[in-house]
Amino acid sequence: MPCIYDLVKERDTCAAEIGQSVYQVACMMVERNIGAVPVLHDGQLAGIFSERDLMRRVVAEGRDAKSTRVEDVMTTDPLVVRPEESVESCMLLMRNHGFRHLPICDGKKLKGLVSLRDLLLRDLSEKDDEVRMMRAYIHAVPGI
Secondary structure, three states: OOEHHHHOOOOOOOOEEOOOEHHHHHHHHHHHOOOEEEEEEOOEEEEEEEHHHHHHHHHOOOOOOOOOEHHHOOEEOOOOEOOOOEHHHHHHHHHHHOOOEEEEEEOOEEEEEEEHHHHHHHHHHHHHHHHHHHHHHHHHOOOO
């Protein structure tokens, strides 16, 4: 059974640093077409900043994105999973808690960030493989 880290281990994780402005982080998110970034302090996970944080804590409150620091509006102490966590348990966590991004950490050290999109694409790929195998089976068995 694959673990959650297998989905992201080949990719560089985009992260923000404490002290960056919301504007800088939002531009980074737009440039990379991502919906959330982990926020690091001295190389350790300090929080996560998402599109939802941007809308609720910056836009809706009328804050200036260029002068607001990301640590003032990020989600602190996010729920994290260990690299060996199963994909299925991560999907369940995300569904039960209503979020779309999940940091993968070994202690406080960030190993990656998995998104609901990553999980759905993996599931879709598995389903495609199953359909291909079923079609091959149907065509290979005489009399069907």
